[in-house]
Amino acid sequence: KNQVEQSPQSLIILEGKNCTLQCNYTVSPFSNLRWYKQDTGRGPVSLTIMTFSENTKSNGRYTATLDADTKQSSLHITASQLSDSASYICVVSTGNAGNMLTFGGGTRLMVKP
Amino acid sequence: EAGVAQSPRYKIIEKRQSVAFWCNPISGHATLYWYQQILGQGPKLLIQFQNNGVVDDSQLPKDRFSAERLKGVDSTLKIQPAKLEDSAVYLCASSPISSETQYFGPGTRLLVL
Numbered sequence: 001k002n003q004v005e006q007s008p009q010s011l012i013i014l015e016g017k018n019c020t021l022q023c024n025y026t027v028s029p030f031s032n033l034r035w036y037k038q039d040t041g042r043g044p045v046s047l048t049i050m051t052f053s054e055n056t057k058s059n060g061r062y063t064a065t066l067d068a069d070t071k072q073s074s075l076h077i078t079a080s081q082l083s084d085s086a087s088y089i090c091v092v093s094t095g096n097a098g099n100m101l102t103f104g105g106g107t108r109l110m111v112k113p
Numbered sequence: 114e115a116g117v118a119q120s121p122r123y124k125i126i127e128k129r130q131s132v133a134f135w136c137n138p139i140s141g142h143a144t145l146y147w148y149q150q151i152l153g154q155g156p157k158l159l160i161q162f163q164n165n166g167v168v169d170d171s172q173l174p175k176d177r178f179s180a181e182r183l184k185g186v187d188s189t190l191k192i193q194p195a196k197l198e199d200s201a202v203y204l205c206a207s208s209p210i211s212s213e214t215q216y217f218g219p220g221t222r223l224l225v226l
Contacts, residue, residue: 004155009153031213032213034214041219041220041222042219042220043117043204043206043217043218043219043220044156044204044217045217046214046215049213049214089155089156091155093213100169101158101215103155103156103157104155105153105154105155106153106154106155108153
């Protein structure tokens with residue numbers, strides 16, 4: 001069964017601090033992995049997308065890593081801001097066409113002043 | 114570029130009542146998805162359309178849920194009759210036919226009392 005597990009479920013950090021969110025997956029065949037940010041009351045917005053051959057990808061203060069051997073990904077947020085408070089969802093694409101998505105449960109991040 | 118539009122944004126109904134949600138995808142996007150997101154969880158795919166045809170509806174509870182995209186543009190999702198456990202956010206997403214990136218709407222938050 002294809003599964004995507006995220007940890008921690010929730011996290012509180014102080015503004016300016018860094019944090020790392022984890023994503024483990026058991027999905028086959030793997031096509032790509034995305035991280036989405038979902039603000040409260042809004043739909044998810046794509047942050048990064050990585051294919052099998054990519055180890056790291058950055059989008060501003062967000063850096064995602066992928067280890068295809070261990071089937072793990074992380075999302076590192078540098079110098080957090082209050083606007084980073086949101087849920088972060090890890091999504092893995094499967095299937096030969098990469099069009100079947102398996103969503104993780106998300107990590108709820110709260111950045112406090 | 115206008116994003117994915119959904120309405121209503123919020124809906125409160127009593128159990129056994131019927132409800133319908135509407136989604137207008139980004140212009141030109143052939144693929145449209147409906148997701149159910151229960152509080153604290155990642156989205157779960159209900160149904161995927163490509164133009165006006167159904168690609169995947171394996172997780173749609175067909176005894177009470179129905180969806181259509183008659184002209185291959187906007188779509189409606191209906192629940193009849195609603196149950197308490199249907200309380201969730203219903204997200205609509207769309208993507209161009211050649212892309213795996215999905216663009217999400219703001220969602221419709223449903224509360225069944």
